[in-house]
Amino acid sequence: MTSETSHSAAVFEKRLRDSAAETQAALVAMLNGDALADETVRPSNLLAAMRHGTLNGGKRLRPFLVRETAAMLGGNAAAALRVGVALECLHCYSLIHDDLPAMDDDDLRRGQPTVHKAYDEATAILAGDALLTYAFDIIAAPETDFSDRQKIELVLALSRAAGMGGMVGGQVLDIEAEKTHPNEADIVTLQAMKTGALLRFACEAGAIAAGASAADRQTMRKFGETVGLSFQLADDLLDVTSDAATLGKATGKDAGRGKGTLVALHGTEWAEKRLDALTEEAENLLSPYGEKAAILRQAARFIADRKS
Template sequence: MTRTDSSAFAERLARAADQVGALLTQLLSDEPRQHEQTRPTRLLAAMRHGVLGGGKRLRPFLVVETAALFGGNPQSALHVAAALECVHCYSLVHDDLPAMDDDDLRRGQPTVHIAFDEASAVLAGDALLTLAFDVLSDEACMLPAEVRIGLVQRLARAAGIGGMVGGQALDLAAATDAPDEAGMMLMQAMKTGALLRFACEGGALAAGAGEKDVARMSRFGEIIGLAFQLADDLLDVTSDLATLGKAAGKDAGRGKATYVSFNGEAAARRHLDSLVAEACALLEPFGKDGRILADAARYIADRSH
């Protein structure tokens, strides 16, 4: 697998992170928006802690770069990216709760329920999820109403019972009823992969790409979602707290089913390489315009945290 050290990739990843961070800061301002009564101070602070505390902003980057690949409006793409990041961060806030994964650290900082309290964390997650659909449906997104409706539906399905939340439910059930390898792959495709798939297809939809190109980018997102989870599983068995910014070795400690536990580290690394190769092959029709997304696929596999 060709490793990426592309300065262009690093710059564009950082730029997308800065841009979506600025928009999220604006969306989480103190001033109530139209039809809102007030914005409770502690709730807003917990939401900001959950969504403005750093992170790679990989999902927003994928939205922005996929939209750019098809000539989309950058501001529209940023709104879709911000909505997706709200969903992603809400899921982290809730996943970290004692009733779920019970984590004290996220991105090297106290998780929301540690920095505030459990009730505030639940409400912050609820509010971030709701905000996502506010952002997508708003005319400020500068997309036709039918496109916004389509994006709302796709994000809802990627995030909901048949997507991320359903995947988390399967993950919880696996603690008492261990899945086979196929069940484990399905769970991970839902829990982790669904939002990464949406990032790529959502960016294409926001840019007005044709049906075949949307399907191509949906498949690209699906593959890098699998690669992301596989890289995560490998990091859990090879990394440490200082590098990850959260506890390492938790999967093995809980006897959790992963591709690594079923097939071993060497086979997992070979499979990861094959996923990246497949993702890059999907971008070949776009020539040099697809290179930044190919770099993203390699980055997902190569990352250390």
């Protein structure tokens, strides 16, 4: 690694840590016990479960992508932070529900007991429901300093990314895949929906937040789709090559449940080469933006090379 590359990686890592800390602080502030206008009361046990499912660390990659895309395109950093927090609430709801016994039946998340283990299944379901709803509340709220048109575009894009034709639909396909032994095209489709859709939204949302052109929005959408594929492939590789202590959750579960993955289909060597190709594709998409895209280029490499 050259000194220039090392410096770039260090700058990226600091930006990622700083963004995670700011996202964490915003989540702490928003998930408090004070009822908002038109709320009656925030039940303490529900709020505690929501906080358990959101404030337990993590890299906060999705909010980071929202903010860095918006910054690259000249957007409002404070408003982009709120969109990132909204996305993180929705992402954490999906993790809470994924961990339930009826889904992936996991006991650990980021090295801590999952919400249904720390509380109970009913509370975990309701905590997820509340976080999902709160995501749209945050975007629509007056404190989020965007035009009404931008808010509508963000709500619509997030709804499509998260719903039956996106993340939730992808989870259904993933469950079905345990019984149907999907082919490569089926695996790519379900992963693009289950994991890729929210990463795609993160980058597209940054463009919407910046009031970017339709062309820029489409480019960043494609960038998000590409790093989404990379993220899931890296995740599947880690499930095979890592351990629970490093990963913060159980490993080897995909094979144990008979889930179809590209790693299972083609092997680890193929997966590593495919990750390199996806990283190159993501970097090429950013070439029109020159040095302004340096952090997002590093993000593409980080997603492919991550160890947890």
